[in-house]
Amino acid sequence: MAAMRASKDLPESSLPLDRVLVGDCVELMNGLPEASIDLVFADPPYNLQLGQDLLRPNNSRVAGVDDAWDKFDDFASYDAFTRAWLGAARRVLKPDGALWVIGSYHNIYRVGTTLQDLGFWMLNDIVWRKSNPMPNFRGRRFTNAHETLLWCAREKESRYVFNYEAMKTLNDDLQMRSDWLLPLCGGVERLKLVDGEGKLRKAHPTQKPEALLHRVILAASKPGDVILDPFFGTGTTGAVAKRLGRRFIGLERERDYAKLARERLADVRAHDAEDVAVARTRREEPRIPFGALVERGLIKPGEVMFDPRRRWTARVRADGTVISAEAKGSIHAVGAAVQGAPACNGWMFWHVERDGAVVPIDVLRSQVRAELAAG
Numbered sequence: 001m002a003a004m005r006a007s008k009d010l011p012e013s014s015l016p017l018d019r020v021l022v023g024d025c026v027e028l029m030n031g032l033p034e035a036s037i038d039l040v041f042a043d044p045p046y047n048l049q050l051g052q053d054l055l056r057p058n059n060s061r062v063a064g065v066d067d068a069w070d071k072f073d074d075f076a077s078y079d080a081f082t083r084a085w086l087g088a089a090r091r092v093l094k095p096d097g098a099l100w101v102i103g104s105y106h107n108i109y110r111v112g113t114t115l116q117d118l119g120f121w122m123l124n125d126i127v128w129r130k131s132n133p134m135p136n137f138r139g140r141r142f143t144n145a146h147e148t149l150l151w152c153a154r155e156k157e158s159r160y161v162f163n164y165e166a167m168k169t170l171n172d173d174l175q176m177r178s179d180w181l182l183p184l185c186g187g188v189e190r191l192k193l194v195d196g197e198g199k200l201r202k203a204h205p206t207q208k209p210e211a212l213l214h215r216v217i218l219a220a221s222k223p224g225d226v227i228l229d230p231f232f233g234t235g236t237t238g239a240v241a242k243r244l245g246r247r248f249i250g251l252e253r254e255r256d257y258a259k260l261a262r263e264r265l266a267d268v269r270a271h272d273a274e275d276v277a278v279a280r281t282r283r284e285e286p287r288i289p290f291g292a293l294v295e296r297g298l299i300k301p302g303e304v305m306f307d308p309r310r311r312w313t314a315r316v317r318a319d320g321t322v323i324s325a326e327a328k329g330s331i332h333a334v335g336a337a338v339q340g341a342p343a344c345n346g347w348m349f350w351h352v353e354r355d356g357a358v359v360p361i362d363v364l365r366s367q368v369r370a371e372l373a374a375g
Contacts, residue, residue, distance in 0.1 A: 015226060018242070020250040020265070022258045025230035028251045029088035037092045037249075038161075038225035040099040041216060041237050043208060044085065046107045047071075047078045075110070082107075082114045085230055090118055090154060092228065098160040100216050102128070102149045102208070112150055120152040123160070127179045128212060132186070151220065160220070165279040167219050176219075185209040191234050191260060203260055204234045213240040221246055223276050235261030242268045245276040286372055288365045290331050290346070291320025298364045305331075305350040305361065312338040314350065322350075331361070 014033050021028050072078040089099060099120065103111055116122065126149040133145035153160040167176035189210060191203035213236050221227060223245035229237035232250030234257055241248040242265065252258040270276075293299045294316065301318040314322040314334050321329060327337035331346025347362040 015247075016249055017226065017247045018238075018249075018265075020232060020235065020238070020252060020258045020261050022252055022255055024253060025251045026084045026088045029085070029092055029228075029230060032092045032228075032249075034091055035094045035097075036226065037089075037228045038094055038097050039217070039221045039227045040089045040093060040097070041213065041227060041229050042085070042089065042099065042101045043206065043229075043231050043233065044082070044101065044103070044107070044111070045072075045231070046104050046206075047075075048104075048106050078107070079110055079114065082111055083118070086111075086114055086118055086120075089228070089230060090120065093154045095154060095157075096159045096161075097154045098123070098152065098158065098220055099154070100149055100151050100220065102147055104144070104147050108148045108150065115150060115152055119155055121154075121156040121158065122150065122152045124151045124178050125149070126151060129179055129181045131181055131183045133184070149216070161222060161225075163219055163222075163278045167215075169279055170215070170218070180212070180215065182209060182211050182215075185236075191264065204257060207234055208236050210236055210240050213237055214244070217241055217244055217246060218278070222278055223273065232261055233257050235264045238265050239268045242270055243276075245270055245273060285369055288368050289320065290322075290361075292368055293361065293364050294318065294320050296368065298367065299352065299361065303352065305352055307335075307338075307349055308351055308358070314338070 015036055016032075072081065086099075093099065099115075101108075101111055101115070112122075112125075128147045128149060130145050130147075133143055136143045168174065170176065185207045186209075190207060192200045193203045195201045217227065217237075217240055224247065226247045226249065227237060227241045228249045228251070230251045232238065232252040235250060238248040238250050238261065250258075250261060252261065294301065299305075299316055301316055303316045304313050305316065305322065306313045312324060314324040314331075316322055322331055322334050324334050324338055327334045329337075331350055332344050333346075335344035335346040335349040336342065347365060348360050350361050351358050352361060352364075353359075
């Protein structure tokens with residue numbers, strides 16, 4: 001572990017950043033430096049086990065996934081494949097890195113078992129609920145309207161990235177839930193090719209929507225982080241990573257897909273750095289003691305603070321302590337004492353008058369934080 005932690009800050013020149021590499025993903029990952037990747041997003045073969053053609057009611061054939069890369073001899077061979085690529089991915093992840101993998105009921109439970117067997121620490125399972133799923137044409141099962149994403153840290157002790165405030169803001173200031181309603185990839189975003197009959201067909205049968213990757217990458221990484229996709233396909237992960245100011249490494253076995261991905265990425269432009277900055281949680285912001293407000297003169301010794309309803313007051317001292325008729329100590333301890341409560345957030349409880357308005361002292365703390373950020 002010590003060797004891994006020492007390699008957290010590898011020079012960028014040691015990584016094939018913003019490139020698409022063609023070949024076996026396990027071999028390619030084994031060629032990358034240990035503990036060099038911040039985030040892995042993986043959309044592996046689902047091993048769909050299709051036994052026959054799927055037909056619509058008009059007897060036309062549904063273009064399902066029947067490519068060789070999705071076929072395995074049996075569950076044992078699929079499990080061995082899963083263990084190999086997940087093991088290689090874990091080796092290249094930084095100690096505080098994380099991995100996302102998406103799948104369907106055909107494979108996600110087998111993948112989940114392997115993740116836990118290898119020591120990954122499960123954080124969430126996310127249900128991607130499709131707003132426009134393909135119908136169940138035979139009428140013998142429920143319409144398969146979702147896929148599952150597993151989000152896990154490299155290990156239990158990992159200090160993984162989670163941009164909680166960004167997810168909350170993205171969701172109209174409500175906590176983001178683990179069920180995501182998003183449409184399938186379609187419209188101009190869906191890459192298409194002309195087949196031998198001169199008809200347009202999907203360039204890749206399982207191209208994921210950029211909206212899904214936008215949410216994953218925004219939630220679990222920071223600008224400048226390196227994101228690895230071992231099943232790059234036509235490059236959705238890279239396109240979203242590039243727009244959001246992240247670096248990417250794409251691994252793809254099929255040369256035709258890699259070619260399409262490179263062409264797609266050449267047209268992608270990164271957003272300005274200011275536009276992809278991630279909102280920080282309060283825990284990530286610098287700690288500002290109440291005494292700092294007194295030192296800066298934002299609150300003066302002898303000033304009297306009060307609660308929103310002016311039931312209690314406390315006088316400020318030069319050393320940052322406060323005193324009331326009932327107690328003396330910190331803003332939190334005195335706030336709790338006057339209320340007879342076990343605890344109190346003094347920043348929101350105590351108020352002062354400024355320019356004729358009553359404001360919580362937390363507003364003054366925000367001013368100090370802004371000064372520090374500007375400096």
